[in-house]
Amino acid sequence: MPNGGVVKSTRRVTIRDVARRAGVSVQTVSRVLNDHPDVSDATRARVQRAIAELHYQPSAIARSLITRSSGVLGVVASGFQFFGPARLLAGIERQATELGWQLMLRVADPSTPEEYDRIAAALIAQHVEGVIWAYPELSSERERAFRAQVETHAPIVFLSMEANPGDAVLSIENRLGARLAVEHLIERGRRHIGIITGPLNLWSAHQRKLGWQDALASAGLPCTELQVIEGDWSAESGCRGLRQLIEQYPRLDAVFASNDQMALGVLHAAHQLGLTVPRDLSVVGFDNVPESACFIPPLTTVHHDLFALGQLAVREMHRVIQARRAGKPAVVSPLMLRPHLIVRESS
Amino acid sequence: MPNGGVVKSTRRVTIRDVARRAGVSVQTVSRVLNDHPDVSDATRARVQRAIAELHYQPSAIARSLITRSSGVLGVVASGFQFFGPARLLAGIERQATELGWQLMLRVADPSTPEEYDRIAAALIAQHVEGVIWAYPELSSERERAFRAQVETHAPIVFLSMEANPGDAVLSIENRLGARLAVEHLIERGRRHIGIITGPLNLWSAHQRKLGWQDALASAGLPCTELQVIEGDWSAESGCRGLRQLIEQYPRLDAVFASNDQMALGVLHAAHQLGLTVPRDLSVVGFDNVPESACFIPPLTTVHHDLFALGQLAVREMHRVIQARRAGKPAVVSPLMLRPHLIVRESS
DNA sequence: CATTAAACTGTGATCGTTCACGGGATTCTA
DNA sequence: TAGAATCCCGTGAACGATCACAGTTTAATG
Known part of the structure; x- marks a missing residue:
């Protein structure tokens, strides 16, 4: 019966209660609990019955004190x-x-x-x-x-x-993942690739930026701080990020967003600015969140299994x-x- | 020095060690630990120094055993x-x-x-x-x-x-939230409002469906099972949902999606089908996830503070x-x- | 100066369990 | 049938802390 959550403050049922009820020592009960061999079938059954009848639940706390684990x-x-x-x-x-x-x-x-x-x-x-x-x-x-x-x-x-x-x-491998993303943009013929990073004090965000640099460097493409905007993982920062990016680097033809949520923001801003993705601007994200397949357009992104x-x-x-x-x-x-x-x- | 995580398996420092070092009883140390008043400033200081020197950390486990909390x-x-x-x-x-x-x-x-x-x-x-x-x-x-x-x-x-x-x-109040969403659609002149629900064995999903019914019923609008599709909270199910909904209820002019992710799926499917939101189809979601402001178009949704x-x-x-x-x-x-x-x- | 109160500190039991050890009953071996 | 081996079970200490109680010193009061 629902009783609004009233707890009877009865004492906890202990191994001693079980022992008394089964007519054995606490040590024997302990042996039953831990599946030790030296217990006869008859006593084992008696102990188990007592455990069930009393709704006994062992105390992990007491156990960990003595076993030190x-x-x-x-x-x-x-x-x-x-x-x-x-x-x-x-x-x-x-x-x-x-x-x-x-x-x-x-x-x-x-x-x-x-x-x-x-x-x-x-x-x-x-x-x-x-x-x-x-x-x-x-x-x-x-x-x-x-x-x-x-x-x-x-x-x-x-x-x-x-x-x-x-x-x-x-x-x-954040760095590798980012490189894969940017190399893909390069293969598709993009030459002016910006990045919206996560908070750069975070190692993972920094690594993804390095991966972006790796890909641009080995393709001999421009790679300046004008192509970089630091976001905060949020969609809103991706949205703002694209606007700033275009302003400070107008030749931009692709963006690597360091997570999918910022990529969503980029897609949103592009739409507002009248840019068609991917014709005017290519976008790649990172994370492969389940929703990214339903973005408009569906997002190319880096999958990883956390x-x-x-x-x-x-x-x-x-x-x-x-x-x-x-x-x-x-x-x-x-x-x-x-x-x-x-x-x-x-x- | 990094040591690859090798743990010295020394015995844990206990209250007894602290007591010995400070030249007092364990009870006195206990009193210091628990901010009891009956300790002179001098002994208190001595005990605290011993605690610091030994890097003593009290054991919550031992404490909870005796205090029963x-x-x-x-x-x-x-x-x-x-x-x-x-x-x-x-x-x-x-x-x-x-x-x-x-x-x-x-x-x-x-x-x-x-x-x-x-x-x-x-x-x-x-x-x-x-x-x-x-x-x-x-x-x-x-x-x-x-x-x-x-x-x-x-x-x-x-x-x-x-x-x-x-x-x-x-x-x-899931039911109220859903009603607010649907009433808003009605105010905007929509008359054929479908719903994509969450898994209906979930209470919250069921409540949201009831809220949808409430609004339609009190406005005297059609409210049939043809207007209902059961989703699973995922964007993909929202996407599928809209297609099915349009098929079985072609006059559809608005959709209430029971969460924002399914709403995203609806927006996606609408886009694919060549429908313009909100001109051809109005969409409302539920949850107000941070990203929903960056959907295309930005999503009208129900905010709640979990x-x-x-x-x-x-x-x-x-x-x-x-x-x-x-x-x-x-x-x-x-x-x-x-x-x-x-x-x-x-x- | 004796008496009482206040301030401070220590002793032994306890929480619920397992560990190390010891001992009685039964069975097996020589 | 004595000895050892096996099986079964119990006793007391321990884990690391707090609690209830008691004792000792110091200060305050009449």
């Missing part, structure tokens, strides 16, 4: 209003659940500096056995401070970040933790996933 | 590749962090039935003090089972769900838990947030 991974993420981070988080969650890990979620807001200390402290307090740093950018010094705090307690995996030597970073990256991160973490429990030293091995181009009608 | 809320969510759930989760996280709660995240995949039992068990095992059920739909019977398991341990808040009497549900809803949910949970700690019974009070219409050029 919590079964919890910490995830530091942010910006899941964006497609990438959301997919990443989904992949992490899926794999974690499959391998039996719980997830403690923190959202890092890169604004305040001492917040990272608080996050580290909170994760350590919760006895997380591993930390997955998903997406939020870290300056080198902050990263060092964070690692110094956390790493004596738990290994860390960094995702989509700059890889300093020795870092455990998993990522997609769901898989998230899964991979958890698997790596799992491997390392398991190995260490067995006493062997183990480190996360860095890895880069290759993106590929999806050609549609905007180019 | 974990400081952890469980969140069951899914589908954060969509704008709504992502905003909801972001709001929940923000408010939780502000109020000092940790978040245990589970993603519910509505496919398997016994998974709900596992989720409930996991949450109880982790001693969560409250559960926020964010978005994933529950059948009445599954809900009952879940509540029966969890509610003796922790209060539950349901978000965006059907409210059975007595349920603690927070939501936005971030605020998430914050609210945590605040309610907080209130209830605090009250119960103080021994007073308290229940979550149901609440509905009003959405409003954003008029742009697609209508």
Whole structure:
């Protein structure tokens, strides 16, 4: 019966209650719970019946205190209003659940500096056995401070970040992806290719810009700062970006937008300006969000699989933790996933 | 120095180590940690220095065992590749962090039935003090089972769900929002208004359909099943939806798409079919995703604030838990947030 | 100066579980 | 039939903190 959420504040049913009811010791109940062999079938059945009758649920907290392993991974993420981070988080969650890990979620807001200390402290307090740093950018010094705090307690995996030597970073090849996109524009005969970047303090945004430069340089095409506008991932910034770009670089005949949302903004602005895509202007995006196939016109874009990256991160973490429990030293091995181009009608 | 993530497996620094170093009892250290008054300034300083020198981090796990309060809320969510759930989760996280709660995240995949039992068990095992059920739909019977398991341990808040009497549900007024959208189309002179719904087993999708019916009925306009297509929230389904709609109801002069992504699909299909929006066809969406202002044409849509809803949910949970700690019974009070219409050029 | 209150600090039990160890009953081997 | 081996089960300590209670010193009061 619905009771409006009134909780009876009864004491929690413990292993002791089960033991009493089954007429055995707590240790025997513990053995049943953990599938240890040294229990006769008869007592095992009795204990299991008591467990069911009392609706007993073991306490992971008490267990992790004594076993010194919590079964919890910490995830530091942010910006899941964006497609990438959301997919990443989904992949992490899926794999974690499959391998039996719980997830403690923190959202890092890169604004305040001492917040990272608080996050580290909170994760350590919760006895997380591993930390997955998903997406939020870290300056080198902050990263060092964070690692110094956390790493004596738990290994860390960094995702989509700059890889300093020795870092455990998993990522997609942003630079390659951008190069593929721009090379494609060049193949289609475009010669004056601008870029709208993400926030350039972000490593991934910076890498995509480098990929754009790579492609232009090796084709001997113009590559100046006049062709660059820094956006903020939002469609609106893509819209503004195109206007500015055309103003400061009128010969523009193609744009590489560093994500699909900004590409949408570019398409929008082009439409407003009376430019026909792709005749007057080619546009390529990055991310391959599901909607990009329904843009007007459908967007050529770079596909990458962040769901898989998230899964991979958890698997790596799992491997390392398991190995260490067995006493062997183990480190996360860095890895880069290759993106590929999806050609549609905007180019 | 980067060391590839090698963890020194030293014993954790405990309150006892701090006590020894500061030359006081563990109780005194505990008092310092919890800001209890009965400590002289001199000892307090000595203890704090010891804490700093040893890099001591208290164990939330040990603490929650004895205090019987974990400081952890469980969140069951899914589908954060969509704008709504992502905003909801972001709001929940923000408010939780502000109020000092940790978040245990589970993603519910509505496919398997016994998974709900596992989720409930996991949450109880982790001693969560409250559960926020964010978005994933529950059948009445599954809900009952879940509540029966969890509610003796922790209060539950349901978000965006059907409210059975007595349920603690927070939501936005989906039905009203849809009615606003359709009434607007009627005001603009449209008479043959179709709808592309979300999956109709979802309460929110069903409510939006009812809102559409409300508006048509009170205006005395046609309202038949021929005007209805069931989508799946994706842009692609909106695209297909419009084609089918026109086929089975050729007089169509406006479409209410139950989210912005499907509205994008509608715009796309209209463009392909040579229809000009809004001249030949008016389109209204639902959600007001940031991109919708950059659709072609910019989308008229229903704005609602799921971030605020998430914050609210945590605040309610907080209130209830605090009250119960103080021994007073308290229940979550149901609440509905009003959405409003954003008029742009697609209508 | 004795008495009482206030300020400060320590002791042992406790939360719910597993770990290390020990011991009795049963079966097997010589 | 004695000895060892196997199976089964229980006892006390431990994990890292807080709680309830008690004790000791210092300051305030009559």
